[in-house]
Amino acid sequence: MPARRLPSWAWVTGLTAGAIAAVVVLTAQAENGPHPTASAAKRPNASASASAKPPASPKPSASPQAAGVPxxxxxxxxxxxxxxxxRVWLVDADDTARRSFTVWPGTVNPAVGSYTVSLRKDALKGSDGVQIEHVMYFSVASGxxxxFSNAVDGSSPPPAAAGARTGGIRMAKADGTALWAFGETGTKVRVVE
Structure with a gap:
């Protein structure tokens, strides 16, 4: 007697049943195994000066240990x-850094040298159109x-328009408050490389 061939539907049914059984077994094993946890993503803060580009420098930090005073x-x-x-350091009379933090510089830099805070303004509108506070003038460069200042809403400055000449050195709101309390008119400012 010749060997009998199974019809193709029998093969398909057998393979499908085997695949379903394998999926059931793997699902049961997955249910009993460890489960990864998703980390919470930080939501961006809404700000009046939001832009498509990320901030030009890392998030400012208020740690004197972050970097030694030059x-x-x-x-x-x-x-x-x-x-x-x-970076800015607020240095006490005994040469101890009270606070240190990163900043977002403008497009025009002051020359390396010694200055004093010449004028303080509580609040005004910056050249980029953002409301700023704790404004402390100390130099003029190329007119x-x-x-120093911080945005009232705490945001980083938007990217400067092509060819814009800005002299604002922006910082986080908490850092601006600390600088305002530290530096009165006549306070020494030292600009280094």
């Missing part, structure tokens, strides 16, 4: 601003006023 930044009570690090 060696050639003078002595005594002063504000130190590093052009290369985009542009250079000043």
């Amino acid at each position: 060696a050639e930044s003078g002595a005594g009570r002063r504000v130190v601003y590093s052009l290369g690090q985009h 542009v006023n250079i000043a």
Whole structure:
């Protein structure tokens, strides 16, 4: 007697049943195994100066340990601003950094050197149209006023328009409040590389 062939529907039915059984077994094993947890994503803050580009520098931090005060930044009570690090230090009379934080510089930088805070303004509208506060002027470079400030809403500045000349050195709101309390008219400002 010749060997009998199974019809194709029998093969398909057998393979389908086997596949379903395998999926059921794998599902049961997955239910009993470890489950990954998703980390909560941070939502972006809404701000009046939101832009398609991310901030130009990392989120400012208020930690004196983040970076040491530059060696050639003078002595005594002063504000130190590093052009290369985009960082500010508030330094006490005993040369101890009280606070340090990163900033967003404008498009025009002050020259390296020693200055004093010449004028303070509680609040005004920045050259980029954003409401700013804690404005502390200390220099003029290429006809542009250079000043520390923070946005009232705490946002980072939008990217400067092509060819714009801005002298605002922006910082986070908490850092602006600390600088405002530290630096009165006449406070020394030392700009370093």
